[in-house]
Amino acid sequence: MLTYIKESIEELRNNVTLPPRAESSNLMVVVAVFSILFALATWGVDSAFSKMVRLYFDNILN
Template sequence: MAKITNYISDAFTELKDNVTWPEWAEVQRLTIIVAVFSVIFALITFGVDRGFEILVAKVYSFLKN
């Protein structure tokens, strides 16, 4: 149990003393960039999926007749 406690204590010390944390403004800016690109990627994925749905429906309709 002492090893786990020591590991957790060392991890917190490492995070507190040795990690360079970004400024709050940079965190906000990067969060907005990630959110915008996530929405764009979701819309592109939706468009491709919808396109394939229409294509498969047309092929199925063509083969059915």
């Protein structure tokens, strides 16, 4: 386990490079937009299923 951790730290120091600040900012905006769109889509599907289930049980119980 210690060897794995040491090798991981070594790889992070020698092989990993961070993108420039401008590219990071652009990617952050893209991720934020898609996250919001995905959340809205999930909310929409959840609302539709909720209404369908409510309609189904209202018709069975009445």
